[in-house]
Amino acid sequence: MPRPEELQHRIEQALPGASAQVQDLTGGGDHFRAEIVSDRFDGLSRIEAHQLVYSIFGAEIGGPIHALSLKTSTPERTTS
Amino acid sequence: MNEPEIRDFLQKAIDDNEVMLFMKGTPDAPACGFSARTAAALSALGARYAALDILPDPRIRQELSVISSWPTIPQLFVEGKFVGGADIVTEMYETGELAELLGVEQPAEEDTPTAPEPMAPQTAPIGLENRLG
Numbered sequence: 001m002p003r004p005e006e007l008q009h010r011i012e013q014a015l016p017g018a019s020a021q022v023q024d025l026t027g028g029g030d031h032f033r034a035e036i037v038s039d040r041f042d043g044l045s046r047i048e049a050h051q052l053v054y055s056i057f058g059a060e061i062g063g064p065i066h067a068l069s070l071k072t073s074t075p076e077r078t079t080s
Numbered sequence: 081m082n083e084p085e086i087r088d089f090l091q092k093a094i095d096d097n098e099v100m101l102f103m104k105g106t107p108d109a110p111a112c113g114f115s116a117r118t119a120a121a122l123s124a125l126g127a128r129y130a131a132l133d134i135l136p137d138p139r140i141r142q143e144l145s146v147i148s149s150w151p152t153i154p155q156l157f158v159e160g161k162f163v164g165g166a167d168i169v170t171e172m173y174e175t176g177e178l179a180e181l182l183g184v185e186q187p188a189e190e191d192t193p194t195a196p197e198p199m200a201p202q203t204a205p206i207g208l209e210n211r212l213g
Contacts, residue, residue, distance in 0.1 A: 046168045047150075054151050061151040062141075067114060068152070070167050 001029035002065055007057075008034075014056040015040050030066040035073075042074045087143040090132075094147070094157045099129035099182065102144055103154040107131050114166035118154040121173040127182045158182065 004022040011020040011034065018038030025031040034053070041049040049072040054061050061068055081089070094100050099122065105111030107119040111133075122129050134140045134153055141153060148155055148162045156163040158181055163169065172178040179186035 046171070047162065047164055050164070050168065051149060059151075062145075069114070071171075 002032075002060070003029065004032060007032055007065075007068075010056055011036060011053065015052075025067075025069070030064065031069075032065060032067065033069040033071075035071045037073050037075055039074055041072050042076075046072070083139055083143055086137075086139050087146060090140070090144050090147060093130065093132060095160055097130035097157075098159055099127055100157040101129050101131045101154060102134050102140075102156075103131055104133065104135050106133055111135060112153070114152075115154045118156060118166045118169045121169055121178060122156075122182075124173070124187060125179055125182060125184045127184055 004024045008020045008022040011022070012018050015036070015038045018036055018040065020034055020036045023033045025033050036053060040052065044052065050070050053070055053072065054068070057065055057068070090102075101107075101119060101122065103110060103112075103115035103119060105115060107123065110116035110119055119131065132140075134144065144153075144155060145151055148157075150162065150165060152165050154166055154169075156165075156169050163181070164172070169178060172181070176186045
């Protein structure tokens with residue numbers, strides 16, 4: 001069962017310089033909410049930014065990670 | 081129906097319906113909070129949309145994700161283009177972008193202390209499940 005700290009670590013490792021806050025929404029270890037600030041999102045649409053994060057977890061999304069709700073922004077401006 | 085046929089069916093649903101929502105359950109009986117939130121945003125705008133329940137067969141979700149490159153449900157398409165999932169649609173609703181995209185008026189919630197009853201979703205469910213098996 002994935003833990004929020006694990007997800008946070010993996011996001012921050014995959015997106016160097018990013019800061020991620022990950023919450024377990026239900027306490028059940030399968031519905032998460034992540035708020036991520038990274039300059040890697042600069043110039044990306046919301047869809048592209050979210051797809052970038054989803055790509056870190058691949059097939060785990062929809063599997064062990066039932067849901068990963070996202071809010072993505074860049075350090076300067078809020079794009080999400 | 082095999083996988084390519086399911087994918088063709090889904091692509092046709094996307095092409096034929098100006099506003100197409102793929103969700104878990106139906107707008108009247110959503111089977112997941114994220115799907116409920118997304119359908120509620122469309123309904124709050126009084127948007128006409130078609131909805132398809134992906135739950136009857138796991139291959140629907142699998143093939144839909146091939147089309148959209150998006151792993152989760154719900155998924156909203158407008159005029160054949162993928163718009164996003166629950167987070168993006170909710171954000172776009174809050175910023176007024178969704179109303180703009182759909183060409184409808186954003187309800188002025190702050191100005192109306194007694195909010196009108198949300199409009200009933202005008203859905204055109206597609207019976208994909210009837211064609212499976």
